[in-house]
Amino acid sequence: MKTIYDIQQFLKRFGTIIYIGDRIGDLELMEAELKDLYQAQLIEPREYQSALLIVRHEIRIQKELIGKHD
Template sequence: MNTYYDLLQQIKQYGTFIYTGNREYDLALLMEEVRSLKSNGLFSAKEYSQAMAIILKEKNQLN
């Protein structure tokens, strides 16, 4: 998982689709979903770290 698109494809495997039409809101929802997947044991520590890095990179690009 290296890109935002890869992350979206990864969470689709768990039945989650995120699209609000607002990139900032999408990132906030995505962050919550990744935290939920980690706390439920569906994301490993490595996947969680990669996902959060991707989300933070995307947030920085918005600003």
């Protein structure tokens, strides 16, 4: 996985589609869903770590963009 799109496609394999219209909210829900899948041992540690890094990086970018607009 390299992009948020990749993570969305990955989550779809588990029947999870996340879209609430708020980019940061979407990303935070993705993070929570990944954690739940990992804790249920449905995904490998490497998949979890990789996806988590991408999601957290994107959350940081989005928050910085919001900060620049204030």
